[in-house]
Amino acid sequence: MESPDAVFEALRENSDRHYGRQRTVRAEELVEAAEQFEEKGALVTALFELMSAYTYSGEDRKSPVVFARIAQLWDSHPKEFSEWEAHQFYWRFKWVATALLQVPDVPLTAIERWLGEMRERYQKAGHDLQPVYAMRHHIATHTGVGRAAAYDLWATRGRTELSDCEACETRHRALFHVAEGDDARALREWQPVLEGGQTCLEEPYVSKAYALLPLVRSGRLDEARSHHLTGYRFARGKPDLPHVLGLHAEFCALTRNEARGLEILAENRATFDVVGAPLDRLEWMTGVQVLLGRLAAQGHGDLAVAGPPGRNWTVEALLAFVAGEGDRLAGAFDARNGTSAVSAGRRERLARQPLLDEPLVLGIRAVLPSAEGAAEGAVPAAATGAGAEPVPQELGDLVARARELTRIGRPDADPLWDLVRARTQADGYTHDEDALGPLAVLRAELAERAAFEGFEREEWPQARAAMLTAAGLYDEAGLAGRAAAARARAATAVVASAEDDPAADLTEPLAELAAQLAAAEELLAEERIEPDRYLAVLQCDAMVARHRLIAELPDAGEEVRTAFEAAADRLLDEAGRLGSPQRASAARQYAGDVAARSGDFTRATAELGAALELVEEADQPWRAPRPLALLAQIELFRGRPEEAVALCHRALAAAARWPDQSLALAPFHALLGHASAAAGDTAAAVRHLSEAADRFDRSPALGSAGQAAQVRLELADMLGAQDRTADAVAVLESVVLGDTSGLDPRLVAQIRLNLGRGLAALGEHRAAAEEFIGLADTVAAWTDEQVTHTLVASEAAVALAEAGQWEAAAAAYARAVASHRQAPRPGAVLQMMRTFARLTMAAREAEGLDAALGHLAEADALLTEVPADSPDIARWYQAGATHYQRSRAYADAASYPEALAEIERAIAAYESGGTPGEEPRAEAVRIAALIEANGLHDPAAATARLTETIARCEAAQLPAAAQTLTALRTRLQANAKKSAQGG
Numbered sequence: 001m002e003s004p005d006a007v008f009e010a011l012r013e014n015s016d017r018h019y020g021r022q023r024t025v026r027a028e029e030l031v032e033a034a035e036q037f038e039e040k041g042a043l044v045t046a047l048f049e050l051m052s053a054y055t056y057s058g059e060d061r062k063s064p065v066v067f068a069r070i071a072q073l074w075d076s077h078p079k080e081f082s083e084w085e086a087h088q089f090y091w092r093f094k095w096v097a098t099a100l101l102q103v104p105d106v107p108l109t110a111i112e113r114w115l116g117e118m119r120e121r122y123q124k125a126g127h128d129l130q131p132v133y134a135m136r137h138h139i140a141t142h143t144g145v146g147r148a149a150a151y152d153l154w155a156t157r158g159r160t161e162l163s164d165c166e167a168c169e170t171r172h173r174a175l176f177h178v179a180e181g182d183d184a185r186a187l188r189e190w191q192p193v194l195e196g197g198q199t200c201l202e203e204p205y206v207s208k209a210y211a212l213l214p215l216v217r218s219g220r221l222d223e224a225r226s227h228h229l230t231g232y233r234f235a236r237g238k239p240d241l242p243h244v245l246g247l248h249a250e251f252c253a254l255t256r257n258e259a260r261g262l263e264i265l266a267e268n269r270a271t272f273d274v275v276g277a278p279l280d281r282l283e284w285m286t287g288v289q290v291l292l293g294r295l296a297a298q299g300h301g302d303l304a305v306a307g308p309p310g311r312n313w314t315v316e317a318l319l320a321f322v323a324g325e326g327d328r329l330a331g332a333f334d335a336r337n338g339t340s341a342v343s344a345g346r347r348e349r350l351a352r353q354p355l356l357d358e359p360l361v362l363g364i365r366a367v368l369p370s371a372e373g374a375a376e377g378a379v380p381a382a383a384t385g386a387g388a389e390p391v392p393q394e395l396g397d398l399v400a401r402a403r404e405l406t407r408i409g410r411p412d413a414d415p416l417w418d419l420v421r422a423r424t425q426a427d428g429y430t431h432d433e434d435a436l437g438p439l440a441v442l443r444a445e446l447a448e449r450a451a452f453e454g455f456e457r458e459e460w461p462q463a464r465a466a467m468l469t470a471a472g473l474y475d476e477a478g479l480a481g482r483a484a485a486a487r488a489r490a491a492t493a494v495v496a497s498a499e500d501d502p503a504a505d506l507t508e509p510l511a512e513l514a515a516q517l518a519a520a521e522e523l524l525a526e527e528r529i530e531p532d533r534y535l536a537v538l539q540c541d542a543m544v545a546r547h548r549l550i551a552e553l554p555d556a557g558e559e560v561r562t563a564f565e566a567a568a569d570r571l572l573d574e575a576g577r578l579g580s581p582q583r584a585s586a587a588r589q590y591a592g593d594v595a596a597r598s599g600d601f602t603r604a605t606a607e608l609g610a611a612l613e614l615v616e617e618a619d620q621p622w623r624a625p626r627p628l629a630l631l632a633q634i635e636l637f638r639g640r641p642e643e644a645v646a647l648c649h650r651a652l653a654a655a656a657r658w659p660d661q662s663l664a665l666a667p668f669h670a671l672l673g674h675a676s677a678a679a680g681d682t683a684a685a686v687r688h689l690s691e692a693a694d695r696f697d698r699s700p701a702l703g704s705a706g707q708a709a710q711v712r713l714e715l716a717d718m719l720g721a722q723d724r725t726a727d728a729v730a731v732l733e734s735v736v737l738g739d740t741s742g743l744d745p746r747l748v749a750q751i752r753l754n755l756g757r758g759l760a761a762l763g764e765h766r767a768a769a770e771e772f773i774g775l776a777d778t779v780a781a782w783t784d785e786q787v788t789h790t791l792v793a794s795e796a797a798v799a800l801a802e803a804g805q806w807e808a809a810a811a812a813y814a815r816a817v818a819s820h821r822q823a824p825r826p827g828a829v830l831q832m833m834r835t836f837a838r839l840t841m842a843a844r845e846a847e848g849l850d851a852a853l854g855h856l857a858e859a860d861a862l863l864t865e866v867p868a869d870s871p872d873i874a875r876w877y878q879a880g881a882t883h884y885q886r887s888r889a890y891a892d893a894a895s896y897p898e899a900l901a902e903i904e905r906a907i908a909a910y911e912s913g914g915t916p917g918e919e920p921r922a923e924a925v926r927i928a929a930l931i932e933a934n935g936l937h938d939p940a941a942a943t944a945r946l947t948e949t950i951a952r953c954e955a956a957q958l959p960a961a962a963q964t965l966t967a968l969r970t971r972l973q974a975n976a977k978k979s980a981q982g983g
Contacts, residue, residue: 001033004042011042011049019056020239027053040080044073048088051095058239059276060099067096090127090162093118097135101142102279104332111139128160137172141179142279142333144341151176167193167203175210183214194227202241205234209247216255216355222683224255225362225690229730232264242271243280246287253291254352256359258298259366261291265306272308278329285326286346292319293350300368363690363715363727364734365708367697391416395423396435399442406445407532409582411622411660417449444473448486451493456662458702460497464490481520481529488516488540495544502551510544517541535575535583542567546590553597564594582623585614589627596634604634622658625651629668632675641678648672666695666704670711682722689715706743709735713751720758729758736771749775749788756795765803772796773812786823793819794832801839809836817858826866827873833859834885841892852889856882876917880909884924887931896935903928918952922961925949926968939976943969 001007010030017023027050034043051066074081074089081089097114100106119132133154140150155173163169170193177186192198193207208231215224228251235244245268252261271284295303295315307313307321326346333342389412392398399420405413423429424442431439447470454463471486491509498504520537523529545564549556568587575584592607611627632647651668673689676682689711696708712731719728732755740748756771776792779785793816800809813836820829837852837859859882866873883906890899903924910921929942946969953962 004034004037004039007034007037007042007046011045014049019053021057024050024053024057024059040073040077041082044070044077044080044085045082047073048085048092051092054276055095055099056240057276058242058274058280060102060280061276061278063099064096067092087161090122090125093121094131094135094164098138099277101139102277104278104329104336106336108139108143108337115139122162127162128157130154130157130160131162131164133157134164134169134172141176142341143337144339144344145337147176147179165198165200165203167198167200167207170198171203171207171210174207178210178214183218186214187211187218187220194223202234205231206241206244209235209244209251212247212251213254213355216251216360221356221360222687224251225360225686226724226727228252228362229364230724230726233726233730233733236264236267237270239271239274240277241280242274242277243283245271246284248287249284250287250290250349250352253294254355256354256356257362257366258291258295258300259368260362260364262295262305262368263366265291269306269309279333282326282329282333282342282346285322285329286349289319289322289326290349290352292322294354303368359694361687361690361694363686363693363712363731365693365697365712365738366734391419395420396432398423399436403445409620409623411658411662414449414452414661417446421446421449438477440473440477441479444470444477444479444482444486447473451486451489452662455493455496456664457700458496460493464493467493481523481533484516484519484523484529485533485536485540488513488520488537491516492540492544495547499547499551506548513541513544531578532580532583535571535578535580538567538571538574539583539586542571542587542590546594549594550597554599564590581614581618582620585611585618585623585627588614589630592627593630596630596637601634601638605631608634621654622660624654625660625663625668628654629671632671636671636675636678641675644675645672645679645681645684648675664695664699664701666692666699666707666711668692669695670707673711673715677718682718685718686715689718706747709740709743709747709751713747713754716751716754716758720754725758725761729755729762732758745778749779749785753792753795756792756799760795760799760802765799766805769796769799769803769805769808772799776812776815786819787825790816790819790823790825791828794825794828797832798835801836804843806843820862824866824872826862826870827878830859830862830873830878830882833862834881837885837889841889849889849893849895853886856886856889874913874916876909876913877920880906880913880917880920880924883909884920884927887924887927891927891931891935894935896931900928900931900936903931915956918956919958919961922949922953922958922965926965929965929968929972933972933975939972942972943976946972 001010007030010026010033014023014026014030017026027046031043031046031050034046037043047066047070051063051070054060054062054066070089070092078086093114097111097118100111100114115132115135118135119129122129122132133150137147137150137154140147155176159166159169164172170189174186174189174193177183177189187194190207190211193204194211196204198204208227212224212228212231215221215227228248231244232248235241235248238244245264249261249264252258252264265288274284275281292305292315295301295305296319301314301316301319303315305313305315305318307318313321327343330343330346334340392401398416402413402416402420405416420442424431424446431442433439436442447466451463451466451470454460454466467486467490471483471490474480474483474486491513494509495506498506516537520529520534524531524534542564545560545567549560549564552560568591571590572584572587575581575587588607588611592604592611595601595607596604608627608631612624612631615621615623615627628647628651632644632651635641635647636644648668648671652665652672655663655665655668669688670692673685673687673692676688677685693708693711693715696704696711699707712735716728716731719725719731732751735751736748736755752771752775756768756775759765759768759771772792773796776789776796779789779792782788793812797809797812797816800806800812803809813832816829816832820826833855837855840851840855841848859878863875863878863882866875868875883902887899887902887906890896890902906924907921907928910917910924913920925945929946932945933939933942946965950962950965950969953959953965
């Protein structure tokens, strides 16, 4: 490079890059370039940049060498240091001490010598020694020698300008209390950081990682969930935070979220290659070892996982690698320190067991590969609950008990049948007809069980085929009644599979059902069918009639309504005659469901209440969850969320007492989440929507992936409404970063749109722009979604401009305008034009005012093209917003008369909007007052304007706006008084 100025310019360009290898290499090149000049200012700046690059790229061991050169320049050319660099010289003594501690090859005596030099430099410069004592505390914590005394010497001293930031010091105080076993005190100490009151470049995110296990141990699970989601997003992919990533991996292992832990490995595979900070590497390896140890203990040793690049890894192989590497590093630190503190701390972490009996549901998508397809409601054969009992060991006893439980409808019959199937399909099985009855009957019963499983998974063809197999085997065994019931159920599978196809031809299944109904009547008269099997056929008839009626709602004809009423009434009457309250309850539930869908909530409530009474009469409490959930839906729809919440809890309590594999609980939790939100309990809403999404993930039913994605969209909306945008983004990212091929493209588009907006709200404009651009490309191909394309292109342009990518932003801007010509979305395009005007001024480009005014002129022209009666926008608001932005542009350019004239036009436009315009009018008045007072030096006019608008805000019940304007008036009056006294 030809001059120091060229080096400075290159350094500014390099500072825009993310920390990583590219930025570090460029920083090294710029140090070499700066060395050729006699003036050392560029070299000083380049060395500070190189030191930062090493530190924030996980190459801590190199930073002390760079600082040694900086120290030499400080001693020989102190005047070449800017004020900022002079401060940084003393500040970065701490960086060097930390870097030396990171490397086991550096003797402890060398670190002590460095602290001695730091002390001498601070004393000579007149700086307080609190930062020196802070570093001594860190060393004591690392070595385990004199930790309490070192803490007292540091923590009792007042802060100085060279102390670590307040948030980082808070973290170290909290960690001391965690090490002392006092989680409660640690969390109290951490509170200002975790709540966002104390922040820095890395906080609160590093503290969020360290606080995870104390929060879980303290039962504060909602906070732990949130801190993991937001804290991990910050640390993900950062080479200088391997220790933080290790804490998140350990948290996943100890909260039974091993699948999420595997995602952390996959997303941070490059972290294994970060070797420049050995102590942080040890923390990463230990956290990973905790995770892998859990997976190996669960029998997943052969599962493929992401490890160091260059080879394929299994859990078992990677566990051996990280265990060996971790032991080696811990041993090296112990040898350097002369203590066993590092190895002891590592052993303590590795010995930890899960902190919860059930997984802490995180709300994000993460399922172990080996667990995919497992039934959402699955329970083990020896299930626990009110109805749990020892599992018979003899096959004859097992089959007899399964048949008895099936006869009374107990859900715990299902896992017994699963055991029967496994035993009878084992190699060498010989059928004992004396103990088990005819083989054809047992095979038919197992086929029925397979069919019911198919119903649960909504695999209708397979379910129908299995049920027909059962029917044939029952015929073979001479059980015509059971065969008729099986064929009736097979017919319902055909009808159910056509539920979303109004044009489907149901002639054949309806004829089959009618035939089986007639056959069942004859068999009942001949006493050749069990009463419950006969009622099962009637229930199939009522179920199909209900399907057909629902498919035609809300415009169902009289014929289909009459058919349903007849079928339901017949089931109810026959169930009463034959003494089957459980079948009568089903009839009442069907009637209640249809009534609710038809808007007759009074009848629906009555029918479902009667259904619950019949369940109680039958002494079959396991049948209560479904009618309770239907009642909860009705109460929620009627605007009574508290009652809905209570009903949902009753339903889930009943389900917990009687685990039922056929009862998918995901919809129950989703319903409870919605009811909790409507009742104002947002914490419960987040918990239950998260639970619902997780259960849908594990459900084998068709469409469950789409339901999980839909629930996560709703969960993210709720989190966003609570100003928990980072949590919401983490939830949405878990959807779009996974496989979306089986999801509704429209749903994915909405998720990506919301994700882009969330990223923009977090200030991650480049990432937001990528989402918007990709979405715009997708939507552009949808001929029926061109209006959406206009919207997304507008938001992409804004995100690119916010990210400073002006050339790409201009192209997206033009794309949005062109799309608007074909598919108008005036609100979005007008907002884009105003935002470009604001950003153009903020960028202070050449001719910034002219460019800004040009965008606003385009906005004026576009607004005139919108029909006066267009329902898409409020013209008064759009006109006012454009005048407002034009006023701000003039004010930024110190053209105050023009700025005042424009803000007056904005005020008039907002005023024309009536009551809805009062709040934006108040904001415009605030700007007008500032222009008058500060730009035109007329505080009296500004005060009078504010006084009039304060009264308007109070009359319009806008207390926040009135308070803001009152505070401004008070400040202006004080300034005016002070100015007069000075005169």
